[in-house]
Amino acid sequence: MNNGNSRSIKIGRIQYTNAWPVFHHFDPMSLPYQTEIHSDMPATLNRKLRAGEIDIAAISSYAYGISSDTYYLLPNLSVSSFGRVQSILLFLKSPLEQVIHGKIALTTTSATSVNLLKIIMEKFYGGKPIYEDAEPSLEKMLENADAALLIGDHAIRASWVDHGYRVLDLGEVWNVWTGHWMTYALWAVHKKTAEQYPEAIASLYHALLESKRHSSQDLEPIVSKATAEIGGTSQYWSNYFRHLCHDFGPDQKAGLQLYFKYARELGLMTEEVQLSELPSLHVPDNLSKHR
Numbered sequence: 001m002n003n004g005n006s007r008s009i010k011i012g013r014i015q016y017t018n019a020w021p022v023f024h025h026f027d028p029m030s031l032p033y034q035t036e037i038h039s040d041m042p043a044t045l046n047r048k049l050r051a052g053e054i055d056i057a058a059i060s061s062y063a064y065g066i067s068s069d070t071y072y073l074l075p076n077l078s079v080s081s082f083g084r085v086q087s088i089l090l091f092l093k094s095p096l097e098q099v100i101h102g103k104i105a106l107t108t109t110s111a112t113s114v115n116l117l118k119i120i121m122e123k124f125y126g127g128k129p130i131y132e133d134a135e136p137s138l139e140k141m142l143e144n145a146d147a148a149l150l151i152g153d154h155a156i157r158a159s160w161v162d163h164g165y166r167v168l169d170l171g172e173v174w175n176v177w178t179g180h181w182m183t184y185a186l187w188a189v190h191k192k193t194a195e196q197y198p199e200a201i202a203s204l205y206h207a208l209l210e211s212k213r214h215s216s217q218d219l220e221p222i223v224s225k226a227t228a229e230i231g232g233t234s235q236y237w238s239n240y241f242r243h244l245c246h247d248f249g250p251d252q253k254a255g256l257q258l259y260f261k262y263a264r265e266l267g268l269m270t271e272e273v274q275l276s277e278l279p280s281l282h283v284p285d286n287l288s289k290h291r
């Protein structure tokens with residue numbers, strides 16, 4: 001159905017399980033306007049949103065930070081953790097003392113975590129490693145690097161293999177050093193799209209919130225789906241989803257602003273970031289089936 005929109009709204013969906021609680025019960029077909037779903041790795045969605053190839057997406061919080069003037073944030077949506085996240089992992093082939101001055105292979109799928117790793121290596125550990133981008137495949141990455149950073153399901157699968165490498169959970173390291181939350185992903189919409197199609201974006205936003213609410217009340221559907229599609233036990237996935245937080249309140253904002261501050265201090269970004277949220281809108285009945 002096309003309810004007055006002259007074109008479909010293009011939505012970017014992170015393929016990794018960490019975003020499932022927000023997307024699983026989100027049915028774009030139930031929205032009263034046309035949509036197009038782009039299901040991709042975070043780094044691809046960052047690029048597509050930046051290029052205007054999509055209108056609204058879950059993207060790396062770092063990617064939001066460097067383009068925050070052109071996007072609105074969808075309030076109270078994120079992928080965050082307080083401490084261990086279990087899917088942002090540095091696998092160490094060499095001892096840590098060697099890694100911090102050695103070579104680290106970085107997954108090409110990430111933006112937040114590669115910069116979080118730089119903050120940890122350089123600001124917290126006082127090192128200066130060489131970084132090299134690589135496809136997310138642990139053994140290949142470690143062929144000529146001292147350590148390898150993987151995120152999302154690539155990290156989860158690699159953590160199940162009995163390879164004997166020491167593993168650092170970057171959510172945990174961040175929390176130990178700062179006492180803060182860490183936010184890895186945010187939902188952003190082009191200001192232009194939000195201004196042109198305010199009701200469509202508001203109803204889409206409400207559908208995402210509704211999916212998040214549904215998942216938080218009952219993890220079973222996403223736990224079963226993850227077990228069937230990725231493997232592992234239902235205990236593993238229940239524990240994984242329980243440790244993730246998909247809200248974005250004052251505590252998560254404070255942690256993310258500290259990350260942005262450290263990133264600026266290291267020259268990884270230049271501007272201060274205003275977290276400007278989508279202005280709240282009344283969703284007319286005919287545009288929301290999700291209230």
Ligand SMILES: C=C(O[C@@H]1C=C(C(=O)O)C=C[C@H]1O)C(=O)O
Binds near residue numbers: 018060
């Ligand atoms: C929690 C995670 O957060 C992800 C990390 C991202 C990044 O490093 O840029 C982007 C999106 C998130 O989905 C994860 O990868 O497991």
